[in-house]
């Protein structure tokens with residue numbers, strides 16, 4: 001079937017429709033070198049291709065067409081207006097298939113009953129606002145941990161008269177990691193255990209690019225690059241060795257709670273929801289009308305996905321936002337004034353009782369429009385991912401912007417460029433939170449892109465990031481408390497202008513020169 005993604009054009013009338021334009025197929029050597037390039041390099045190549053061939057282009061990567069879309073209206077036509085057609089994922093490459101337990105994770109699953117079940121479980125049982133609020137104690141604990149670490153590090157630096165400033169990246173990453181671990185495995189884990197989990201997860205994440213080559217002619221590379229495959233197997237084994245006992249512990253707890261009918265700890269963590277889940281029957285089992293529980297390796301893959309999806313993405317966004325706050329003292333002053341207006345009176349009461357500095361609570365955030373605007377501008381100007389995860393179409397051949405998108409093609413969207421479109425945003429590369437405030441000072445929301453896409457840091461449509469509400473809560477909560485607790489300046493003696501906003505590709509698009517800031521505690 002030829003299905004059109006534009007509302008005016010639903011079927012082709014027998015005419016042959018071609019793939020989107022693009023450079024001639026890369027030769028094999030070109031293909032391998034493309035696999036080795038970081039996505040920043042691929043992004044730069046793609047920008048040139050778009051300049052030459054238009055908003056929808058195609059190239060060949062590892063024998064498959066890869067389509068890229070750089071236009072917000074076409075992105076809306078595809079992801080929102082024809083959401084179901086563009087909601088599939090391409091078949092996973094061998095290393096991803098292995099790590100996702102045969103595409104049994106939310107992000108890798110094909111569009112169908114397994115994906116629907118896994119995604120609904122996460123959104124209804126963990127990311128629903130009522131469930132998110134059950135973790136507010138965990139957030140308060142982690143906030144204190146982060147503030148203490150920053151205080152100790154900044155006073156160490158002051159006492160040695162170093163002019164280096166605090167490098168905040170690692171502290172932000174650790175804080176986000178703690179939060180996601182507690183939501184995943186329950187809020188009773190101590191710091192050493194969290195560190196163990198972080199070590200195995202990070203080791204795997206940082207080496208992922210090294211294993212890309214195994215996806216190229218897998219039958220041959222499996223033999224020729226046997227050691228590299230073994231390295232991947234070992235990293236996965238290390239991950240299972242750390243995560244599986246934590247999953248088992250929750251299973252045992254659930255069983256003993258049901259025997260003793262205990263209602264002591266009612267907080268439901270992600271693992272608890274996975275233990276009860278029943279996967280729809282696959283083709284063989286369907287004949288016997290069976291469904292089955294998740295296997296341990298599948299639960300490990302889902303927990304790993306949960307941790308990876310929610311940590312570096314959010315901590316990267318936090319670092320970019322704080323970098324802009326340091327770079328623009330005017331924005332910091334305005335934000336501080338807003339926070340003071342909301343929590344200042346509470347602070348005065350505490351001072352009378354000599355309790356010390358209050359924290360900005362979650363319910364206070366609702367009253368802070370400028371804070372929301374700062375976070376949105378951070379996500380627009382510095383989206384942690386410059387692409388979404390590769391999509392695929394569910395029909396044999398689909399037409400987008402007058403070009404064919406075949407079923408075997410992957411399709412992706414230039415997220416960063418769409419948020420920097422000069423026809424939508426005035427002076428798009430400048431950091432101006434005010435652009436998100438309406439005339440009455442209210443926030444103009446545009447995160448989901450359901451009416452039209454002006455930015456898409458979380459994607460759009462059926463595969464939109466299910467964690468966007470949680471991510472925004474984490475960002476608002478931490479930005480508010482970081483600005484409320486410290487005055488942020490660039491290094492010890494340099495001027496604020498020196499914050500360098502160059503980019504570099506890691507798991508996300510990070511600051512090439514991680515933010516180093518001089519932190520002065522605000523007086524109670």
Ligand code: HEM
Nearest residue numbers: 106107309310313314317388389457458459463465467471
């Ligand atoms: C600032 C933080 C975050 C950003 C920028 C972000 C961005 C994204 C993007 C761009 C996608 C791909 C959408 C697509 O393929 O069309 C995605 C998918 C996903 N994200 Fe996030 N994310 C963030 C935080 C989180 C959090 C906190 C969680 C969960 C706890 C999460 C869980 C997921 C999952 C499970 C998917 C796969 C969805 C699917 O395939 O159906 N993310 N995210």
